[in-house]
Amino acid sequence: MQSLWTLLNDPNMQWIFISCTLLGLSSGIIGCFSYLRKQSLMGDTLAHAALPGICIAFMLTGTKSLLLFLIGAAAAGIIATFGIGFVTRHSRIKHDAAMGIVLSGFFGLGIVLLTIIQHGSYGNQAGLDKFLFGQAAAMIGSDVLTMSIVSVILIAVCFLLFKQFKLISFDPGFARGIGYPVAFLEQLLMLLMVVAVVVGIQAVGVVLVAALLITPAVSARYWTHRLGAMVVLSGLFGAISGAAGTLISSTAANLPTGPLTVLAATALFFLSILFGPQKGLLAKQFIRLRVKRKLELDQSQLHAKARVAAAETEKGAAL
């Protein structure tokens, strides 16, 4: 406990803590829209696709700045999205297989570039492999600042365009009908997803960053039927997971932030599955029990009525 307190007093740690919380918050919010648009696994694909983008950005510039990586990864993510769409539209390959092909193909390319960088004469490459599983403690001041600013921008965009995003999540046809630029909004949402994934990579890692988009949104869905409440809850769950992951991983050496953050989110998911009102397992059991009891009560009342009626007819027959 004592060590935790000293950690929290460390200003560097405070910054990392705040930026990871903000990251969880923004990914949770964007994850809601991708969940409702049935694109949860796109986050996973985009994260894997970002790896070659990051490697190429590093090979071209030789510096490790989050902003450059963001640009490289966003370019790779856009190519990946385009590739998936192109393959599904122009051949008989289905969406899921196209996603798998792009995901593993890009990731393979990323691994090849990563090993070329490691074996080659690029100085200052140490820590690039930290991108695979994420290590929040390895971030430096400017990265933390970039991450926080980008997260805040993501949250702000979602807040400002909430109505539009809500409509294209539930009924894109209607949105088109009343004159919204649906194609533009869909692309924008995809871009926000790419950005969320890329800023998350340094903290959570390429392989697991998709969980930040998926798990909080699914958990939030268990608690409410309203999009507004769902977005707030999902952001909250994401923020808690980010905070918990950073805190636990900083208490001991050799604990990567990514898996801990994901496991924290999974724990929240299990809590939601158990205790969610209406859709949770306990609530369902409770409702079933109540219906059963009501049925039994009704039946016994019915029986009683039938008995009374039978007695009366008997009486009538006797008279």
Add this chain to the structure above:
Amino acid sequence: MTVFWILLTGSLVASCCGILGAFLVLRKMAMIGDAISHSVMPGIVIAFLLSGSRDSMLMLFAAMICGLLAVFLIQTFQQSGIQSDASIGVVFTALFALGVLLVSLFARQVHLDQDAILYGEIAYVHWNVWEVNGVDLGPKAVWLLGVTLVVIVAVIGLFYKQFKLCAFDPALAAACGIPVALFHYLLMGLVSMATVSSFESVGAILVVGLLIIPAATAYLLTDRLGRMIVLSALMGIASTFLGYGAAVVLDASIAGCIVCAAGLLFILAFLFSPSHGYIAKKLRMRKLIETQ
């Protein structure tokens, strides 16, 4: 000799994955293959911790249990109303995170690091040999993969008709009295087994590439299931040879290059396939317009 063992290992991985991948692509379960290959992680690590060795039957067994558990959880969540995409995402990230965490906690005991999970160690495959009475019988990985391939070929060969019907028309299969759920889990069990056996050589994530990409390439080249399975395995083997050559030239990860080669073959098939290729389709369209 080293090169021979590496290529043999790669070809065995490619054949195991190619055969099963054909069914995954047809049943629209490519992402479930992805999920299984991530989910076997905790099983592998726990088996390492219990047995202390990398090549026990326990490992195969524990990993298969984990793979089947993942499939079961995904289906349960789907039935309770979560979208299929999202339930796949929740389950595999959770299990993979658990596996990575266990590796980081017990890294010293298991002689396994995070790099091995991702890249695999196909370049060192010939170091870990199986010796009986001092006779060198070749790398252990080759034996493991060989047994896996025999099991896969035997199961698929025995129940080919059933698997075929389940892949194309599960409703008809159920109506004919085939236990569809049983064959579903059998297929998933085989996928887990292939993933675990390949894990050491190509890494957990690149297995996905060999499961999906060659099968999708074959799907673009033929309309017959039997041919698709053979082509899928052949495409995998071809990418192994191409990839190994590229890796030697570039001094890069072998597994990564193999997947890139598979991706390249897919792009070629996508563009130039005589029946389903992009260019062939465009040409056919143009001819149609001209004749009209």
